[in-house]
Amino acid sequence: MTPWGEEEIANHQLLSGRTILQLIPALDPGPDAFACIEAAAALDEAGARALVAGGEGPLVSELQARGGVFLPFDLTARNPLTATFNRSRLAALAESEGVELIHLRGDAGFAVALHAARKLRIPLVAEDFGPAALVADTTIFFSQEALGQAEAVWPHLAGRFVRGLKGVDLRDCSAQDIDPARVGKLRESWGVRPHERLVVALDLPDDRRKFFLVAAAQLARKNFFENEAQEVRFVWRDSDGADLTSGSFEAETRQLGLDRHVLRVAGGERAVACVASALVAAPAAETRLGVEAQALGAPTAVLQSAVDQSVEAVLATPQVDLSRRTGWIIPPDSPSGFARAAEEALRLGATARERMALRASEHARAFSSERMSALTLATYARHFRAT
CATH class of the missing domain: 3.40.50.2000 (Glycogen Phosphorylase B;)
Structure with a gap:
């Protein structure tokens, strides 16, 4: 796990001016949307441009109020023709917006996100939803046990694995x-x-x-x-x-x-x-x-x-x-x-x-939303250290 403290300074330096795209099925209340909005707010504070593409939901206004930019996009399409069209559409959208990294939250739209990332030659960050996620440039695991198991089964890919966090909003917990x-x-x-x-x-x-x-x-x-x-x-x-x-x-x-x-x-x-x-x-x-x-x-x-x-x-x-x-x-x-x-x-x-x-x-x-965001930004920043 990335040490807490110094990473926040490094993130701001490495992410300032970058354009990061998060993909989420919908901005409905729940842990995924909460994490997405918190990361967008942290990116905005770091001087990055925080884009979120996905289905509309009641939290769109909160995302926008906290510095994120919402782009409507259907990640859940099951029609084969629509799914094929979405691959080209997301790649074109990411290219026009100058996206430099894609973070897919969940498994919906993985093929679409992978196609766009490979076409534009930019990093894809995915969250652990099974072996298919391992083709991403970075895979986030949300428990030490899951991370350890993945490293044991796929040791040659361990360099792509990072520890993530499902953060909790503790601002009212005093x-x-x-x-x-x-x-x-x-x-x-x-x-x-x-x-x-x-x-x-x-x-x-x-x-x-x-x-x-x-x-x-x-x-x-x-x-x-x-x-x-x-x-x-x-x-x-x-x-x-x-x-x-x-x-x-x-x-x-x-x-x-x-x-x-x-x-x-x-x-x-x-x-x-x-x-x-x-x-x-x-x-x-x-x-x-x-x-x-x-x-x-x-x-x-x-x-x-x-x-x-x-x-x-x-x-x-x-x-x-x-x-x-x-x-x-x-x-x-x-x-x-x-x-x-x-x-x-x-x-x-x-x-x-x-x-x-x-x-x-x-x-x-250690499980706060602030730490979650810092770890997420550290995951993004690792892809820009050599650029």
């Missing part, structure tokens, strides 16, 4: 900016008493509900909830407007004898919920949630699924020393592991919790 009155209001809306400590399931999928309840039941069997010093509630947070009378949650809770210890709620500001929590449980598949929780200083447990074996958003033992831990990584079939994490988090003293919060907040900044 615990200091959340008024205690908002925390009190949230607790009141949930029916939680001021002194009760909360273990909050933050947007966990429904198939993790049983996992969450079993972990709570294991603590109950140890009489953990009966300790007056704890006064703990496990809170399953559903989305705003969710029907809390639907499903079998209450029946499962009663069956496990957790009526007094587990609460199901709908909505509430996510950031405020993190600040109110003694422990946040977030799904590994949603890296953003774990990063935001840590940025807010909340002890965070990331729950893996069978397909989410690589977790970088949280530093946990045994991968790091206890002194560097920012949270817990819970295997997919280990409610007992989550129960232990909850017990450890709830037993943290004030000093230990504060130190963990500081480590977690610092670690979260």
